[in-house]
Amino acid sequence: MRPYVICHMMGTLDGRIKSAHWGLKNASKYFEDQAAKIKVDAWLAGRTTMEEFSSQKPYRRRKGRFNLPKTDFVAEHRGKSFAVAIDPSGKCHWDSKSMPSEHIIEVLTEKVSTEYLDHLRSSGVSYVFGGKTALNLALVLRKLRKCFNIRRLRIDGGGHVNGSFLKAGLIDEFSLVLSPLADGRTGSPSVFEVSDDSAGRKATRFRIKSIRRIDRDFLWIRYVAVKSSK
Numbered sequence: 001m002r003p004y005v006i007c008h009m010m011g012t013l014d015g016r017i018k019s020a021h022w023g024l025k026n027a028s029k030y031f032e033d034q035a036a037k038i039k040v041d042a043w044l045a046g047r048t049t050m051e052e053f054s055s056q057k058p059y060r061r062r063k064g065r066f067n068l069p070k071t072d073f074v075a076e077h078r079g080k081s082f083a084v085a086i087d088p089s090g091k092c093h094w095d096s097k098s099m100p101s102e103h104i105i106e107v108l109t110e111k112v113s114t115e116y117l118d119h120l121r122s123s124g125v126s127y128v129f130g131g132k133t134a135l136n137l138a139l140v141l142r143k144l145r146k147c148f149n150i151r152r153l154r155i156d157g158g159g160h161v162n163g164s165f166l167k168a169g170l171i172d173e174f175s176l177v178l179s180p181l182a183d184g185r186t187g188s189p190s191v192f193e194v195s196d197d198s199a200g201r202k203a204t205r206f207r208i209k210s211i212r213r214i215d216r217d218f219l220w221i222r223y224v225a226v227k228s229s230k
């Protein structure tokens, strides 16, 4: 059993997602207002995006050797909402102020050091392993359901993490806030960035679930993935 997965993004007419140069006064509001209307137990982001929310300070390394096993760890938590970081090498640092209202779950590979695991444990952060050196995202989703009872998950980008879930066929819905802008920056990430895509993968087809006009020139379009019968 895995959670139902809804990918939610705000993009330009050409699918770009970096909003810093869009000249919008409140770009994140358009994203957040619609995100809040999607009922989920957790949201998830790639390491690059999650670093915008995690602590900017290096973590304090405790002295000693940490003989911690590379097995999943569920920290004590009260709330029922979660923020999940796809962070295979353990680059995000956390402190108590990082995410006051959500319990943080790090998704790691076994490449991480035991020192980093000690940092997560002492910051009250849970973690699950998704593979030795590479992540198996289907396994990760099953663990999120089993260990935290996450039934509905919103993937909030960026483009590389969205592309990874798309490639693995794990996106059930796509929710797009379409902004009335043409960005055109070559090399800037787009809504779906799929790496190592040489195996003849077909594009994923979606059908429209709903369309709403927001704030005059923006659209909020919700799509459902059409599952191919292989």
Ligand SMILES: NC(=O)c1ccc[n+]([C@@H]2O[C@H](COP(=O)([O-])OP(=O)(O)OC[C@H]3O[C@@H](n4cnc5c(N)ncnc54)[C@H](OP(=O)(O)O)[C@@H]3O)[C@@H](O)[C@H]2O)c1
Pocket (backbone or CB within 6 Å): 008, 009, 010, 011, 016, 017, 018, 019, 031, 045, 046, 047, 048, 049, 050, 086, 087, 088, 089, 091, 134, 135, 137, 156, 157, 158, 159, 160, 161, 162, 164, 189, 193
């Ligand atoms: N407009 C919007 O709605 C929106 C939403 C979210 C983010 N953004 C913007 O998007 C930008 C970041 O997007 P991005 O595409 O560059 O980065 P991203 O998807 O946030 O993060 C990419 C990183 O996540 C890890 N990762 C993702 N998939 C993985 C997999 N299958 N296996 C192992 N590791 C995986 C890797 O971390 P390592 O490099 O550590 O291996 C990878 O480099 C930021 O500017 C952010 O502000 C926009």
